[in-house]
Amino acid sequence: MHSSSDLPSRRDGVLIERQVIALNRFDDRIPVIYRQPINLPEDVAKWIAGWGGSSLFLTGAIGVGKTCTAWQTCRRWLQAQYAPGEPWQGTPTIQTWRSTALFDALRPDAGEGEGRTLLRQLQRCDLLFIDDLAAARASSWTQERLFELFDERYINRRPVIITSDVVPAKLTEVTGPRVASRLAEMCRGSVVLLEGYDRRKGVAA
Numbered sequence: 318m319h320s321s322s323d324l325p326s327r328r329d330g331v332l333i334e335r336q337v338i339a340l341n342r343f344d345d346r347i348p349v350i351y352r353q354p355i356n357l358p359e360d361v362a363k364w365i366a367g368w369g370g371s372s373l374f375l376t377g378a379i380g381v382g383k384t385c386t387a388w389q390t391c392r393r394w395l396q397a398q399y400a401p402g403e404p405w406q407g408t409p410t411i412q413t414w415r416s417t418a419l420f421d422a423l424r425p426d427a428g429e430g431e432g433r434t435l436l437r438q439l440q441r442c443d444l445l446f447i448d449d450l451a452a453a454r455a456s457s458w459t460q461e462r463l464f465e466l467f468d469e470r471y472i473n474r475r476p477v478i479i480t481s482d483v484v485p486a487k488l489t490e491v492t493g494p495r496v497a498s499r500l501a502e503m504c505r506g507s508v509v510l511l512e513g514y515d516r517r518k519g520v521a522a
């Protein structure tokens with residue numbers, strides 16, 4: 318026999334339905350090779366459980382699994398937003414970008430109106446994932462846009478997930494010093510080094 322406290326409340330039921338829809342939609346966005354569930358490193362699981370406004374920086378050698386870990390972290394973060402008992406803030410928004418595509422989209426010739434609209438979305442989304450930040454070269458224009466983007470997220474404690482094969486301190490050349498300074502604070506305590514081998518080759522990296 319069930320007591321009423323064993324059954325999910327109507328509100329929890331609605332949350333679960335919304336969660337399933339959001340996760341299915343997100344799964345469609347995940348590139349095929351990154352869709353399989355993986356065990357997340359302990360530090361990453363801790364970040365999801367209590368991120369408290371900090372950002373997450375995943376670093377490590379080529380092929381250790383940074384991008385895969387980041388996609389699965391976004392998914393687990395999304396799932397966690399539907400936890401029963403948390404106040405409902407609306408459907409969480411996640412922007413996911415390769416740095417090269419992002420820098421292209423922020424170029425001045427990408428169209429002034431479109432560039433500003435994108436910048437606003439990047440500033441305001443609930444979670445922003447930028448893959449392989451060290452892989453792209455930023456012009457001084459792009460560095461200014463990155464500053465607008467990171468400063469807005471920094472002052473509002475909105476989280477960013479970054480993957481990079483170099484540590485945050487080495488990113489100044491790409492992002493410029495003001496973004497690098499903010500990133501250092503945003504990711505303090507949540508820089509995770511993924512160790513292991515190049516999974517593509519199946520040998521030590």
Ligand SMILES: Nc1ncnc2c1ncn2[C@@H]1O[C@H](COP(=O)(O)OP(=O)(O)OP(=O)(O)O)[C@@H](O)[C@H]1O
Nearest residue numbers: 350351355378379380381382383384385386516517
């Ligand atoms: N934890 C994991 N378990 C099983 N397979 C994984 C795991 N992490 C990554 N992989 C697989 O290993 C391969 C390389 O992963 P990924 O592309 O994430 O590496 P990376 O560190 O981002 O590489 P790069 O530095 O070149 O961008 C992919 O095929 C991915 O699906």
Ligand SMILES: [Mg+2]
Nearest residue numbers: 383384449480
């Ligand atoms: Mg990668």
